[in-house]
Amino acid sequence: MKFLFVLFIAVFAFAAPEKSLETNILQIEKDIADAYAKMSVNNQSIAVAQKQISDINLNIDEKKKYLAKRMLAQKSVKSMSWFLALDTKNKAILDRNFKIFKNINSSDITALYEYRLALDEVKSQQQFLEGENKKLKELTQYLLDQEVKLKKAEQEQIAILEKINSIDHLLNFKGNLTLPVTTNIIERFGSAHDRDNQYALLVKGLVFDGKDKQVVKAFGPGKVIFRDRIPYWGDSLIISHKGGYFSVYAGVENAVVKIDDVVTNEQIIAQTNGQEFYFELRHLNIPLNPLSWIRKNND
Structure with a gap:
């Protein structure tokens, strides 16, 4: 999608209004346009943050399910008699059993660490989102205030136009x-x-x-x-x-x-x-x- 940005300065050569009232109207209009631009960036940041929070929460849910399964597996392992894993004179089998227990423990620690990181990340994104929503609220109020100022200035200008029959x-x-x-x-x-x-x-x-x-x-x-x-x-x-x-x-x-x-x-x-x-x-x-x-x- 592309949008038209007309180069008015190159096409039209009009002098800026000399009257202070018209100049004031132009300044308020510029402030309103700038506010819309800031709100556009702000809304985009909010959308990105919301998407990231949603993705992180999905990741957290997946890790929760994985860790729940691992806890059940650990419970099953703990119910086994350790001598069953150690009751062998075959060194290769003994090394294999030790390796299995070690890998299970290492995998669970990694999963727990990643889960904690995900929780921290979603908290950080939520704080960022709160800040962006606050900015949006402030910009919205500023825009409303500028619209009121513009309406008042335009009414004064219209009164002048009526006097000169324009x-x-x-x-x-x-x-x-x-x-x-x-x-x-x-x-x-x-x-x-x-x-x-x-x-x-x-x-x-x-x-x-x-x-x-x-x-x-x-x-x-x-x-x-x-x-x-x-x-x-x-x-x-x-x-x-x-x-x-x-x-x-x-x-x-x-x-x-x-x-x-x-x-x-x-x-x-x-x-x-x-x-x-x-x-x-x-x-x-x-x-x-x-x-x-x-x-x-x-x-």
Whole structure:
């Protein structure tokens, strides 16, 4: 599985906003994006630790069963009369018997030692997992706090936009937009998963199941600034929205728009190509969670 990382700096040359409020919004958005990145790594660590604990516990169970059988065997050996093992004048047989007892004892000691090591290892992994879960809890709370700060700053910005009658600014549409396609989301913003290579990747957008071809709609009003093929995804589109926002549509075909075309909100711009469809939203070079911009019944 591969994800699209658009080089906005190379494609677009937009100056950073001069207003302190817009700058503040950008900083909060960056902090949120960074928090998602940390949570992605954190979730991956938790998954690895959980897998290791599960594997160790399976190993412990196997060693328990082995040691239980060995205890029964030792009990059986102890019930034997020692003279039966010693009652022989054949030196070869006597040496063999001594060797058997020695190997049994050595094997049991090794098994007990490995069992103890496994117990120590699972305890260590559990402590690590507790630490990672604590980090996740702290990151989740931090993310919630930043979302509150962002909402407040955006409300102030919207009030300013209303005064200057900037109705096409994408921020005015936040909370009332719909996703460009209606198929199932298979990878969400910030998740870390690579189904093909088992590597941890930070998803900076949304990946949709594209088995059934369907129309792709514009995520707000804007202007088409990119139409070309992108490695892995194929034909793709990028729309520039007022306020320094950009939406990316990767894995499309039969596009009905061209570069410099002005589009309206929810205007049909293409259709999916029958494979996975990728959608990304950015504010300048900062990736945003598209699910924070849509109507609540559209996720």
